[in-house]
Amino acid sequence: MSPTIAVIGGGLAGITAAIALAESGADVTLLEARPRLGGATCSFNRDGLIVDTGQHVFLGCCSAYRGLLAKLGMTEHAPLQRRFDVTVLAPGAGGQPRRARLRRTALPGPLHMLPALGRYPFLSRAERVSVSRPALAMRRVDPADPAVDQQRFGDWLAARGQSERARRALWDLFSVSALNIAGDDASLALAATVVKTGLLGQNNAADIGVAALPLGELHGDAGATLLAKLGAQVCLATKVSAVEPGDGGFVIRLAQGGEMTADAVVLAVPHEKAAPLMPPGALPEETVAGWAGLGASPIVNVHVIYDRPVMDPPFVAAIDSPVQWVFDRTRISGLSASNHGASNHGASNHGASNHGRPGHQYLAISLSAADDYADVPAARLREQFVPALAELFPAARQAQVTEFFVTRERRATFRQAPGSGALRPKPATRRPGLVLAGAWTDTGWPDTMEGAVRSGLAAAVELRRTVLTASTIGERQ
Ligand SMILES: Cc1cc2nc3c(=O)[nH]c(=O)nc-3n(C[C@H](O)[C@H](O)[C@H](O)COP(=O)(O)OP(=O)(O)OC[C@H]3O[C@@H](n4cnc5c(N)ncnc54)[C@H](O)[C@@H]3O)c2cc1C
Numbered sequence: 001m002s003p004t005i006a007v008i009g010g011g012l013a014g015i016t017a018a019i020a021l022a023e024s025g026a027d028v029t030l031l032e033a034r035p036r037l038g039g040a041t042c043s044f045n046r047d048g049l050i051v052d053t054g055q056h057v058f059l060g061c062c063s064a065y066r067g068l069l070a071k072l073g074m075t076e077h078a079p080l081q082r083r084f085d086v087t088v089l090a091p092g093a094g095g096q097p098r099r100a101r102l103r104r105t106a107l108p109g110p111l112h113m114l115p116a117l118g119r120y121p122f123l124s125r126a127e128r129v130s131v132s133r134p135a136l137a138m139r140r141v142d143p144a145d146p147a148v149d150q151q152r153f154g155d156w157l158a159a160r161g162q163s164e165r166a167r168r169a170l171w172d173l174f175s176v177s178a179l180n181i182a183g184d185d186a187s188l189a190l191a192a193t194v195v196k197t198g199l200l201g202q203n204n205a206a207d208i209g210v211a212a213l214p215l216g217e218l219h220g221d222a223g224a225t226l227l228a229k230l231g232a233q234v235c236l237a238t239k240v241s242a243v244e245p246g247d248g249g250f251v252i253r254l255a256q257g258g259e260m261t262a263d264a265v266v267l268a269v270p271h272e273k274a275a276p277l278m279p280p281g282a283l284p285e286e287t288v289a290g291w292a293g294l295g296a297s298p299i300v301n302v303h304v305i306y307d308r309p310v311m312d313p314p315f316v317a318a319i320d321s322p323v324q325w326v327f328d329r330t331r332i333s334g335l336s337a338s339n340h341g342a343s344n345h346g347a348s349n350h351g352a353s354n355h356g357r358p359g360h361q362y363l364a365i366s367l368s369a370a371d372d373y374a375d376v377p378a379a380r381l382r383e384q385f386v387p388a389l390a391e392l393f394p395a396a397r398q399a400q401v402t403e404f405f406v407t408r409e410r411r412a413t414f415r416q417a418p419g420s421g422a423l424r425p426k427p428a429t430r431r432p433g434l435v436l437a438g439a440w441t442d443t444g445w446p447d448t449m450e451g452a453v454r455s456g457l458a459a460a461v462e463l464r465r466t467v468l469t470a471s472t473i474g475e476r477q
Contacts, residue, residue, distance in 0.1 A: 002027040003467050006252050006262035008240045008277070011039020012449055013437040014268035015223040016068055016456025021266070022230035024460065024468055029260065030232060031252070033239035038220030040412065041449065046405070050214045050333045053407045054299050055325070055366040057177075057315075061197045061205035062450035064457060072222035080209040084113075087313045088173065090122060090320040091391035098122070104203060110135055112203040122169040122319060127162075131170065134160040138196055143189040143444065149421035153191035154184020169319045174198070177325060179446050180297045180368045180413045187418045190446045210314065214332060243267065243277050249433060250279075264433035264467045266459045271414065271440045272296075282431040290423050294440055299412035300370040302385050305335065305403035309361040310389070310396040322367075323388050329362045336360070360402065363389065370408075378406045413447035414440045427459045433467050435459040 003026050007018040010032030022028045036042060043052045058065050060080055069075050084104040092098040100121050104112040117131055134157055141148055141156075153175060157167055172183040178194045179186045198206035211218050227234050239255035249263040267274050271291040278288050315327040330336045335357055365385060367373055373381060382404050390396045414420060424442035427435045437459035438452065445451035 003263040003469075004029070004249075004261070005264045005266065005463065005467070006031060006250070006260065007266040007268055008243070008252070009039065009266075009268035009273075009438070010034075010037040010220075010223070010234070010236075011268065011438070012041060012065075012068070012219060012452035013439060013456040013459070014039070014266065015219065015227070016064075016453045017266045017268055017437050017459045018227055018232055018234075018456075019068075019071060019223070019230065020457055020460035021463060021468075022227065022232040024464055026264075026463075026468055028227075028230075028232040029262070030227060030234045031238045031240055031254075032234070032236050033255075035237045036216065036220050037223045037234065037236070038216055039452075040409065041215040041219050043214035043216030043220075049335060049362070049403075050216075051303065051407065052215045052301075052329075052332075052364075054301050054409050054412065055327045055329070055364050056211065056215060056449060058209045058449055059198060059205060060207035060209070061201060062209075062448075064453040065448075065450045066209075068453045069218075072219070072226055074213070074218050074222050077213045077218055078209055078211045081207045083204075084206045084208060086173075086208070087316040088120075088122070089316050089318050089392045095391075095394065097392050097394070104206070107203065109203045109205065110200045113199060117170075120170065123166055127166045130161040130163075131166065134162060135195070135199060138192055139200060141188065141192040141196070143192040143196070145189070146422060148192065149187050149189035150418050151188040152184055152418055153179075153186040153188050156188050156191075157184075173317050173319065177366070177368045178448070179416045180299060181416050182369050185417055187416055187420055189421050190416050193445060208315075210327065212332060240277060243279055243434070245279055245431065264435070264463050266435050266437050266456075266463065268437035268456065268459070270411065270438060272411070274436065274438065278429075279431060279434065282429040282434055283425065287425065291425075291440075293423050294420055295415035295417075296411035297368075297413050297415045298370045298374040298408065298410045300367045300373045300381075300409075301407045302365040302367065302381055303329075303362065303403070303405050303407065304365070304386065304389060304401055305357075305360055305362045306396060306399040307402050308359055308395070308399050310393040310399050311361065311363060316392070318392055321388050321392060322384055323365050323392060324368060325366045326389070326392075327364045327366065329364045330360070333362050335362045357402075365389070368412075374408055374410055378404065381406055416446055427455065427462045428466075433463070435462045 005026045007014045007030045018028050018030045086102045088100040090098045102116045175183045241255040242253040244251045250265050253259045275288050437455040439447040441455045443451040443454045
């Protein structure tokens with residue numbers, strides 16, 4: 001008999017754990033509260049337009065996440081840039097936006113970024129020269145050192161000669177979106193993971209990947225298909241209300257009534273949902289109570305559809321503007337289904353081709369660390385962001401906005417502030433057979449897709465070690 005394993009939570013962490021455990025021969029049941037898999041990476045249909053609630057990107061260094069994409073058969077639908085290449089815009093005098101291009105060379109890291117940084121026009125010459133100081137000092141920062149996790153990234157940068165301008169116009173560009181917290185306020189440990197991997201690692205580590213399919217299809221639908229193929233059972237719209245120790249295993253109570261038993265459990269839900277589901281004694285009470293200290297940080301996406309193209313690159317970053325990053329979602333959403341000859345992979349499944357509006361362009365502004373926007377009515381965001389886009393894209397000044405809407409993820413990530421590292425648990429608990437997963441757990445990575453996948457793999461490794469017997473491993477491979 002294969003051990004029975006319940007995976008609770010069908011985000012990337014749960015999907016990954018369920019796949020890995022099913023591949024190892026376990027009898028896996030995945031329980032997900034919502035009517036779909038994918039967790040925070042999800043899409044919805046808005047009158048035929050396929051919308052991701054939050055624009056996601058990944059980097060070349062996200063090896064675990066890319067491994068999951070490969071397993072799901074989705075690599076070709078999540079292309080990486082050939083070389084890191086980001087256009088940075090700022091409003092300019094006389095209505096002409098200022099423009100920079102941060103593009104890496106083929107040189108090995110960290111030399112690959114030096115030419116672009118040396119030309120970066122939004123910093124003074126002295127500020128450009130000073131950038132190498134923290135970049136090199138970062139080599140000696142150990143993200144695993146608890147003392148490092150107590151420091152603010154902004155203080156550390158300032159102590160290494162980074163002016164307010166350099167922090168806002170350069171470091172924030174990447175740290176705010178990677179860590180979803182105002183740059184100065186981020187944990188130095190998590191910032192160090194990002195900088196060391198992305199800037200000081202291999203020269204292709206920071207190359208940016210953007211999905212060419214809606215996330216719901218890329219992760220949720222593809223995950224469900226693979227899990228079915230592996231013989232795992234997926235129960236959607238199935239919220240777990242309690243996990244209790246049972247006869248040599250666990251009893252899992254369902255919110256809608258009923259229960260199931262399992263030999264082992266992967267609890268792959270966000271920290272605020274995990275705490276009440278922890279059986280007594282599985283971890284010290286103060287540890288579980290401490291998870292609340294991880295808090296939450298919002299991400300808001302502002303979606304704007306124009307009656308004509310206004311932005312050329314697939315995405316741009318902005319400084320000196322409320323706009324942070326803007327993505328062209330015309331093709332992915334199915335908006336241009338009829339005029340661009342797009343692959344339409346997603347559109348056809350969701351009926352998005354009905355939404356085809358030749359010549360229109362759909363931009364999504366992704367706002368990280370969006371505490372100031374999370375509760376602002378859409379009409380007020382429109383008053384702020386439509387003019388802000390017009391400052392960056394002159395073509396938008398003549399264009400009509402045909403649709404404007406806002407998606408808000410108030411608990412997009414935990415608050416990746418100093419001290420958060422100490423609150424993140426390892427996968428193993430004191431109760432054999434119960435393991436934790438989720439991007440919020442102690443992966444060493446920020447709360448990202450890569451972190452989620454790593455946590456799912458770590459949970460599976462722990463259960464392979466403790467629950468799955470040698471004879472079951474590989475049975476189904
Ligand atoms: C708007 C937004 C933008 C982002 N941008 C990026 C980005 O660009 N790059 C990047 O790498 N990361 C990004 N992230 C972060 C990334 O999405 C997350 O780190 C990752 O998806 C978390 O995965 P997870 O499986 O740990 O958790 P989740 O995705 O939260 O999955 C947990 C699942 O558990 C389910 N659940 C909860 N309670 C129960 C219960 N009682 N019973 C059953 N099921 C339950 C939930 O419904 C959910 O599906 C972004 C997140 C958001 C919200």
